[in-house]
Amino acid sequence: MGQDSISANTLTASGVYRARVCNQAQLAYDAIAEWLEGRAPVPDAVHAVAGIEAQLRMQDHLAQLLRSQRQAQGALEFESFQPRAVFDGSRIADIRLQEHNRARQLIEEFMIATNGCTARFLAAHGGASLRRVVRSPERWARIVQVAHGYGVELPAQPDGSKLEGFLARQRRLSPVSFPDLSLEIIKLMGSGEYVVERAGEQAIGHFGLAVQDYMHSTAPNRRFPDLVTQRLVKAVMAGSPPPYSLAELAELAVHCTGREDAVRKVERQMRKSEAALLLHDAIGQHFRAIVSGVNAHGVWVKIFTPPAEGRLVGEIPELRLGQLLQVQLISTSVERGFIDFSLQRSQ
Structure with a gap:
């Protein structure tokens, strides 16, 4: 145009x-x-x-x-989890x-x-x-808290340049878990x-x-x-x-x-x-995964190959965001889009 x-x-x-x-x-x-x-x-x-x-x-x-x-x-560079x-x-x-x-x-x-x-x-x-x-993010104070958890201090007022500096640092230090941090900041914005x-x-x-x-x-x-x-x-x-x-x-x-x-x-x-449809025939198989979400409703993990996210079920110890795990695929529901994993125990 x-x-x-x-x-x-x-x-x-x-x-x-x-x-x-x-x-x-x-x-x-x-x-x-x-x-x-x-x-x-x-x-x-x-x-x-x-x-x-x-x-x-x-x-x-x-x-x-x-x-x-x-x-x-101060443009923000995110990396989202976009499986196709x-x-x-x-x-x-x-x-x-x-x-x-x-x-x-x-x-x-x-x-x-x-x-x-x-x-x-x-x-x-x-x-x-x-x-x-x-x-401009109304929940900036929460974004400041998130950055503080990574050892980075952001100013009290919204500052795109400072936030992007924090994001660039985490992208460099932890590229595997960066998409999950991106999603957390996007939700807070x-x-x-x-x-x-x-x-x-x-x-x-x-x-x-x-x-x-x-x-x-x-x-x-x-x-x-x-x-x-x-x-x-x-x-x-x-x-x-x-x-x-x-x-x-x-x-x-x-x-x-x-x-x-x-x-x-x-x-x-x-x-x-x-x-869920692709993974349906893989029930029982084990996957390398990363913790992608932890809240009052449960714990979510992402597997790497194929890239997919599901909920962790069963007995779950205290886990942290970004922690690497071995999980087993338990069940899928194509209609509801549900994928359930359990934590693989050490032998």
Whole structure:
């Protein structure tokens, strides 16, 4: 959507215009990432289109500049546990973790930059918009306590740069348990939401991305808030009245936030059921695992191959988050997405 100028790691200008997407190469994330990271030759799909190799190299360079700028401003780098089913026809053949690689970073940074440009475009033309926000954490005191447990002192007031420093330290020191720490901090930060913001108002911003102006605008083919934004932009460009009143936008903000929460619940349930289905024939087998959750409701563990999470049942001694264990698969329920393990006792 935007034609941007980047100088000294700073986005200095942007333009908004109508365009049609024509996919000439149909590139794949993993193949492009292996090439950009120097682990594979240039993919055939890149060779097939003249000039695309230089274009991708330039885009990768600019994306890393944008990424460095956000990190300097306190953008938070999490690592989530995202297993994805691998199908052989209609049969689940495996489950693998989705890698956050260089190609995904390229798309992510350009989307963040474009969404910011779109938000500022609508604000500059005096219109209301549907912003995507993550507020400054109200449970910051609890985040401070978590960091203290790792020997790190965070300031009393929310500070994205300090929090990212803590996360980077733990990612380096304990990469195996870092996804579980990431999830704990994400929960304490609170969910994102859609809100209506009008030109001239103080923007709430997105704490996790360390950006002040942010909205969803780059995927109108699969996400309704992006379609709303596209309609707002097109109305401005055509000099037409806004397609939504403030009251309608406010109602849409609440509706879209609720639907997004529901989608996340369905996705989590599907991932659990996929894992339960794959592991059903492995009941009785033993696995290497790590403690991924300890609370009043029980103890959860993650096994590494295949990557899956389940509950620890039976007699359980005192365990700590991140502790490595040997467990035995006891039962699965595909319908409920339940996977139960027991602690393997020393012989």
